[in-house]
Amino acid sequence: MKKICPILLISIVSLFxxxxxxTFEPVAVDDSALLDGPVADLSAAEHIQFLKGDASFNNxxxxxxxxxxxxxxxxxxxxxxxxxxxxxxxxxxxxxxxTNETGNQFLKLGGPQLQHRSIPGFTxxxxxxxxxxxxxxxxxxxxxxxxxxxxxxxxxxxxDPDDLNGDGISGVPNWVELKAYVMPRDGxxxxxxxxxxxxxxxxxxxxxxxxxxxxxxQDIGITSTFEPTDTYSGVEIDPEISNQEIQDVVFYLxxxxxxxxxxxxxxxxxxxxxxxNVGCGGCHRPEMKTASTTIQSLSNKVFYPYTDLLLHDMxxxxxxxxxxxxxxxSEWRTPPLWGLGLSKNSQGGEYFLLHDGRAKSIExxxxxxxxxxxxxxxxxxxxxxxxRRKLISFLESL
Amino acid sequence: xxxxLTSVFVVAISTPLWSQVDSTLxxxxxxxxxxxxxxxxxxxxxxxxxxxxxxxxxxxxVEANWQHLGTDGLTEGHQFQMKRLTLFVASSxxxxxxxxxxxxxxxxxxxxxxxxxSIDFEFHPLLNFRGGVVMNPIxxxxxxxxxxxxxxxxxxxxxTQMLPATWSNVGFGIYGKKYRKNWAYAYELYLxxxxxxxxxxxxxxxxxxxxxxxxRDRFEESFNxxxxxxxxxxxxxxxxxxxxxxYMGGVxxxxxxxxxxxxxxxxxxxxxxxxxxxxxxxxxYLVGEWAFVNVDVPDTYTQQYGNRQSGGFLDVVQPVIKxxxxxxxxxxxxxxxxxxxxxxNVGKFKETDGNMSEDFVSxxxxxxxxxxxxxxxxxxxxxxxxxxxxxxPPSKTAGFQFGFSSYF
Numbered sequence: 087m088k089k090i091c092p093i094l095l096i097s098i099v100s101l102f103x104x105x106x107x108x109t110f111e112p113v114a115v116d117d118s119a120l121l122d123g124p125v126a127d128l129s130a131a132e133h134i135q136f137l138k139g140d141a142s143f144n145n146x147x148x149x150x151x152x153x154x155x156x157x158x159x160x161x162x163x164x165x166x167x168x169x170x171x172x173x174x175x176x177x178x179x180x181x182x183x184x185t186n187e188t189g190n191q192f193l194k195l196g197g198p199q200l201q202h203r204s205i206p207g208f209t210x211x212x213x214x215x216x217x218x219x220x221x222x223x224x225x226x227x228x229x230x231x232x233x234x235x236x237x238x239x240x241x242x243x244x245x246d247p248d249d250l251n252g253d254g255i256s257g258v259p260n261w262v263e264l265k266a267y268v269m270p271r272d273g274x275x276x277x278x279x280x281x282x283x284x285x286x287x288x289x290x291x292x293x294x295x296x297x298x299x300x301x302x303x304q305d306i307g308i309t310s311t312f313e314p315t316d317t318y319s320g321v322e323i324d325p326e327i328s329n330q331e332i333q334d335v336v337f338y339l340x341x342x343x344x345x346x347x348x349x350x351x352x353x354x355x356x357x358x359x360x361x362x363n364v365g366c367g368g369c370h371r372p373e374m375k376t377a378s379t380t381i382q383s384l385s386n387k388v389f390y391p392y393t394d395l396l397l398h399d400m401x402x403x404x405x406x407x408x409x410x411x412x413x414x415x416s417e418w419r420t421p422p423l424w425g426l427g428l429s430k431n432s433q434g435g436e437y438f439l440l441h442d443g444r445a446k447s448i449e450x451x452x453x454x455x456x457x458x459x460x461x462x463x464x465x466x467x468x469x470x471x472x473x474r475r476k477l478i479s480f481l482e483s484l
Numbered sequence: 485x486x487x488x489l490t491s492v493f494v495v496a497i498s499t500p501l502w503s504q505v506d507s508t509l510x511x512x513x514x515x516x517x518x519x520x521x522x523x524x525x526x527x528x529x530x531x532x533x534x535x536x537x538x539x540x541x542x543x544x545x546v547e548a549n550w551q552h553l554g555t556d557g558l559t560e561g562h563q564f565q566m567k568r569l570t571l572f573v574a575s576s577x578x579x580x581x582x583x584x585x586x587x588x589x590x591x592x593x594x595x596x597x598x599x600x601x602s603i604d605f606e607f608h609p610l611l612n613f614r615g616g617v618v619m620n621p622i623x624x625x626x627x628x629x630x631x632x633x634x635x636x637x638x639x640x641x642x643x644t645q646m647l648p649a650t651w652s653n654v655g656f657g658i659y660g661k662k663y664r665k666n667w668a669y670a671y672e673l674y675l676x677x678x679x680x681x682x683x684x685x686x687x688x689x690x691x692x693x694x695x696x697x698x699x700r701d702r703f704e705e706s707f708n709x710x711x712x713x714x715x716x717x718x719x720x721x722x723x724x725x726x727x728x729x730x731y732m733g734g735v736x737x738x739x740x741x742x743x744x745x746x747x748x749x750x751x752x753x754x755x756x757x758x759x760x761x762x763x764x765x766x767x768x769y770l771v772g773e774w775a776f777v778n779v780d781v782p783d784t785y786t787q788q789y790g791n792r793q794s795g796g797f798l799d800v801v802q803p804v805i806k807x808x809x810x811x812x813x814x815x816x817x818x819x820x821x822x823x824x825x826x827x828x829n830v831g832k833f834k835e836t837d838g839n840m841s842e843d844f845v846s847x848x849x850x851x852x853x854x855x856x857x858x859x860x861x862x863x864x865x866x867x868x869x870x871x872x873x874x875x876x877p878p879s880k881t882a883g884f885q886f887g888f889s890s891y892f
Contacts, residue, residue, distance in 0.1 A: 099851075099863070104562075104884070107552040110865065112880035114557020149685040161689055161788055174874050175835035176787065206681065206737060206782050207746050434838065434874035 118346035121228045121425055121432065122170040125343045125383045132341065132381065139338025142331050143167075148306050153326030155307040156208040156318045157201030163335065166224040166305065170342060171425070171432020173224030175443055179305065182219035187412045192217050198410070199304040201317055208318065218407035218415075221442040222287050226425045226432070230285070231340030232389045233422070234294055235376035238275040238282050244371060244394040255368040255458045257396030260289040260419070262411040267312045268296050273377065283411055284395045287441045289419035290410035294336045302327060340381060344389050345425035349483045357480025360473055364465035369398050369420040369458065392423035392484065401456020404440065416457060427482035448478050520668035520720050523728060523758065524621060524659065526628035527584060527600060531858055531891045532574055543572040547631040549887020553866065556879055566592050567887070568631065570599070580606040588650070598703070599650050608660070614674070615656035617703065620714040621672045622732040623773045624758035625649050631889035635801050635820040635852040637864050638885070640773070641844055642795035642826045647754065647775050648694035653677045653712065654703050666722040671715070677702055678712030679736040679752050684781050684789040690828045690842060691779050691789045693752070696736075710735040710749070725761025725770075732756075736779070750780040772798035787833065788873065790840065795826030801852075812855035822848040829873060841875035844868065859890035 117123060124136045144164035148154035159179045160166050166177040180200040183192025190197045195214040204210040213219050241259060249256040261280035264270065271293070274281055285291040291300070299312035307317055310332055314322040361367060370392040378385045397417040405416035413419075418441055426448070429437055437447055445451035455463040466474065521529055532541035547567040553559065567590070574584040586600040602616030619627050625643035629650055643649045655676025662669045679696045686695035696702065716730035733753035739746055756775040763770065774796030781791045805817035824846040831840050850864035864885045869878040 104550070104552070104886070107884050108554060108559060110884065111552075111554030111559060111882050112556055115877075147687045147689040149682075149687070151682075151685065154685075158786075161786060165689065165788060168872055168874060168876055174833075176833045176874070178835070203786050204784050205685070206750075206785060208784075210784050431876055432874070434841070434876060436838075 117343075118348045119428065119431075120169070121226055121342075121345060121428055123343050124341050125231065127383045128341060129382075132337075132383075135334055135337045136341050138331075139334035139336070142335050143338050148308060150205045153306075153308050155201070155203075155205045157204050157210055158307040159199070159201055159203060159305045161306065163301065163306075167227050167432070169432045170227040172226050172429045172438070173443075174433050175223075175438060178221045178223050178443060180213070180219050180221050181408060181410070182213050182217040184409050185218055185407060185415060186409065187414075196317075199317075201304070201307065220287075220406035220408035223438055223441060223443040225287075225421065226345075226429070227339055228342050228425050229344035229389065229391060229422070230294060230342060231379075231381065231384050232344055232374070232376055232387065233284060233391060233393075233395065234340060235379045235381075235384045235387075236284075236374050236395065237273055237377040238271070239273065240374065240377075241282055241284065241395050242275060245396055253365065253368055254461045255365075255398065257369065257394050257398055257420070257458075258417075259283070259395075260397050260411040260413045260417075262290050262292060264292055265296055265312075267299070268292050280412070284419075286410070287418060287421075288410040288413045289395065289397055290413065294339050295332070298332055298336050298339065302332065341383065344391070345428065345484065347390070347424075347483055348427065349479075353476045353479045354483045355480075356473075357476035357478070357483075360469065360477045361480055364469070364477075365462040366466075367392075368462070369394055369396070370423050371420075390424060393420045396420060398459070399457035400459055403454060403456045406442075423481060424484050426484045448481050449474070519663060520666075520722060522661070522668060522670050522718050522720050522726055523624040523628045523760075524661075524670055524672055524716070524718065526630070526633075527586070527619065528574070528582075530572060530630065532572065539577075540573065540575045543574070543891060544570050545630055545632050545889060545891045546570075547637075547887065547889040549637045549862075549885055551637070551883060551885040551887075553881055553883035553885075555881040559883070565887075567637075570630070577603070597650070597652075597697075599652050610660035610662055612659050613656065614659060617652050617654055618657065618674055618676060619650065619652045620674060620676060620712070620732055621716040622651065622714055622730050622754055623647055623649070623756035623775055624726075624728055624760070624771070625773055626651055630891070632858055632860055632891050634889075635799065635818055635860065635862060636822050636848055636850065637862050637887045638848070638866065640797035640822070641824050641846065642775065642797050643773060645692070645694060646777060646793055646795045646826050646828070647756065648697060651694075651697075655711070657714075668720040670718045670720075674714045675711040676714065677706040678708075678710065678734040680707035681737045683736055683752060684779060684785065689788055691777070691781070691791070691793060693754075693777065708735055708738050708740075723764070725759060728756075728758045730756045730758070747782075750782070751778075752780070753778045767803055769801040769803075770798065771801075772796060787829070787831075787840065790829030790831060790842070792830035793826070793828055794830055795824070795828075795844070797822060797824045809853075809855070815853065815855045818852045818854070820850045820852055822846070822850075824848070839875065840873055841871045842873040843871045859888065861888045862886070 147162045166173045181198045183197030184190040192214055196211045200211050202210050245257050247256055247258045259282040261277050262283040263280055283289040283292050285297050291297045299310055302308040303313035308326045309323050310325050310327050316323045371394045372390050375388045376384055397413050397419055399416050400418050407415050409415045439445040439451040452466050530543050532543040534541040546569050549565050551563050570588045572586050576582045583603050588597050588599050598617050600619055602614050602618050605613040621627055626649040653676035655674055657674030659672040680699050682695035683693050686692050712734035714732040718728035720726040735749045736752045737750040739749045754777050758773040760771040777793040779791050781789050799822045802819045803816050804819050809815045826844040828842040829840040846868045848864050848866045852860050852862045854860050867882040871878045
């Protein structure tokens, strides 16, 4: 009996481990603490496509053997959007060459995007002499499908180009020309053959297909039937990624869930009221709704992105002298604030806020607001220390 | 054609004949334990079976396991894995010329590799020549990696993913040993084919030396015509243990083609320190290895591929029971723990001067039972922390593994 005991004990322990193994495995992080994950109520087929897109976006790494570059910014989608969150100065990209609505004057010299890295044997691009430029911090991907599904008419309702209500805020859409492969949404509003852009720092990108195809091409150097021009040679080459894979990634981006607000305590609720009182909500509009779309989970939903998807003059301090579409160089699209509190979890434990990551805290980001944001910034600065803490708590709860 | 048909015939008739051989004719080849054995002796320090008086000895080992691992709340459930099946064939061509080959099937037949296939000529104990497919003596694990010798189901991450164990190449070199009282001294020096540029251009999105193993041509041609130098010195004291220092380095990139210069010569250099000992007061066995990898990555490339890596492991094996169990005489039960660490990207971001993370930390406690010295049953609990390059909150993986490994 004595001889059997140790082995019997090990056998029982082994059996116990096998039967209750999940008890000893790391538990899932609460959904509200993560930016990734799908929207609720996707069908099985939609889940499968989501997972395919997830794999392409986060796991597929490009190297010289499968099309990377030869000039590039990054080696995968996920490298710039770790955990589907905001990027880091390491993954910041640079655009150059356009100073007004007449277009980019440096397209033949590599514009609009700088590919500042290259595979061995090639020389990366340099910003051409005389070109102004701006650095762009990769944004979070969350909730993009909701923003994509807002109707143009709703966006135009927020616009106030002549500041008729006298609040000092005069949002305007960025009217952009559509690429040949981009189909306008149902009910789109056009103006002189141009449509309302809604993605990117300058809102110069119309939809997520354009965003995805351009990012593969300009960021990774991957050609597709949508964007067939090699950024190094400037000539059209064979596609290096399939249409299906791009569409899977588009679907993934569309169906990433909206960030879930956290910690709704009294401080946060007070902070939200202060946020609205000082006028932040004039641009960072709390609520939007989607129109009908082919993805049921996104259709006719009310959501809370804290943006108006419009361009606003942010003053000379944030004017880099570079622009896109019909935006002026000092105009920037209101970035959604949802997910702001989780930014540190994708930016290496620090904040890198505003379009180029220059602000290292939420307070600093507010203090750098100028132009149409000046009034709200000054109102924020007049708040007591306690009130400012509550307002920041609210922003961190998003 | 005639020769071929004759060969086929001989093989065809010999197979059933061998199957009828009385198994009592098989005999274990006794290992030479009269001298201090070092890690470099591991390839021949294996249990072989020979048949009758034939000069050929056969051997091998098998490893299989069950595991249930979860990562951040997600699991792939119960997994049964045939980790590897390895076959050895050794033969003494003469008293001082011998041949050994090792063929490994990993993950079923997903990978089939010749890990070792070389001839050794002994001219003098201090001067032996070895040529063929040799195992580069970087660290200790690469040469001494047989599953039944270890108390853990997974091989150490630093040894198999930072260093590319099992890492063998075509080449040749010399080695020798000297014994003096309680000491053994040894050296090894090899020139082989080397790495290629996949080490900084791969699906792992990080500097990854094992990526070169995807190059199927590496056993017949060098990627760039430059030899990889691997050298090791080791010493062992009967009472203290073994210490080894090894180096492996060479050019990894294709710097010229058809006479045209493509790039400067870019080097990969690896240093490793390994040791093993038994604490006399507790009979605790300690074995560990630490390595440093330096790769000349072009400045214009991405820092995603680091130019420095470091990492290693420490295994602690404590025998707790040594007695007859189920009729297995002197079987041993060990309580074990492995500590692992790899920093895949040592250095700072150019943009922020902040630390690049991309770290791997693992703790693997477990229990092993050795009914015989050649067979081990293992129960491990693995817990890993994996941090991305920016140092965001780590991904955690943990779970139980149970399996066996045995020479046959």
